[in-house]
Amino acid sequence: MIRIGLGPKEKQKVVDEYLSNNNINKAYCLYYRDFKPSYKTDCEIEYVEYADIIMYKYFYRLLEEIDDKKLIIVDGCMRTQNRSELTYNCAHHYLNQTPHKIIFEHFPIIDSKDDFMILLDFENKGKYKGKSFNYIFLHDEDIKIKPRKIKLNTIPVEISEKDFENYEKKKEYLFDNLGNKDPNTIPRELQLFAGNLKKKAIKPDKLYVARNKRFKLDNVLAYNEIAGKGDYIVIDTHYRRLNMNDFLRISGMSTIKYLCTTLSIDNVIVNEFSKWKARLDAIYAQASLY
Structure with missing residues (x-):
């Protein structure tokens, strides 16, 4: 699930609906330090800052903990245009552990249309590996966008x-x-x-x-x-x-x-x-x- 352009209350609503419709016993939120979110959840939620995604103190523990009853929220983590960046690769390892993931971002790209592939990689790394952006991908996954017209x-x-x-x-x-x-x-x-x-x-x-x-x-x-x-x-x-x-x-x-x-x-x-x-x-x- 990819949701773009939402404000804090709208994102909270998305999380609420997802948790009410799925059997989740813990959530993890990956976020960037300048935009730390705060979600209210009935289950435990752990926040992992972008710079910590690659840290050993998180990496192996999270790989052991994350299973098909865990939700990962990726909130505003498109921080470089390099799809092969180490932080992204570590995040993919976490995301591959569970089918439950919500990707939030403010804009759909940083600068290039191919930046959108970073979000699709979060959703399904194997499916989009090596592929360039195509508008048809906007309808291949559960993607909704609230336009930020500038x-x-x-x-x-x-x-x-x-x-x-x-x-x-x-x-x-x-x-x-x-x-x-x-x-x-x-x-x-x-x-x-x-x-x-x-x-x-x-x-x-x-x-x-x-x-x-x-x-x-x-x-x-x-x-x-x-x-x-x-x-x-x-x-x-x-x-x-x-x-x-x-x-x-x-x-x-x-x-x-x-x-x-x-x-x-x-x-x-x-x-x-x-x-x-x-x-x-x-x-x-x-x-x-x-």
Whole structure:
């Protein structure tokens, strides 16, 4: 059973219904530390944090304990796009011990449609091993999705001709000095450069989020400081899609308001978001929805 996009109360209802319809004497919940759930169950429930899934102190004990009367809840454990990652493989060993499993996730993918195969591997590793994503798989298992529709609105920020010239010089310098560095450092550096030009657009009565604390303003938070719901204007997007997705989940925002210049890097950011959104919407359009 795979359920995507549900809130805490909705997930609790799914767990309640499953427990009432199955003979379960213990539940295990695998979760990620930033989003620890709390389920009310009549049976014992044990929580295992994502980083502990691979630990010996859990691994062999859980392999001995888990049988066909145990339920495993996998709650928000799609934390890397690498389907062969060790943590996933250890989780598969647990999941193979029982037919009772509920997989919860906020978004159906991190970035690529093939990310959905991670959730299908949790459901039935052997069935989907080595396979790439196909929309037909959305109907091969018990899958229901509550769409999390995200949109992006741009807030124009004017820049001068001098700003544009300095940006082009920065870009040329980064390419000339790339050497053996990760090529992704170039767009990351350019986005920070563009973000610095947006400081003049920051208003004292609004909340903002940026990649770091370089602005030294109380109303501009870094992504790792976002701890609850809020309406934030984005100065820099996070360079990791997973972290950006976490931000959307924590903040509860369905509309991203993005300070946007006419520089090429901001055009790239907007286009990449549009492509990600299109991949999400394509899955929502094909899936069974709540």
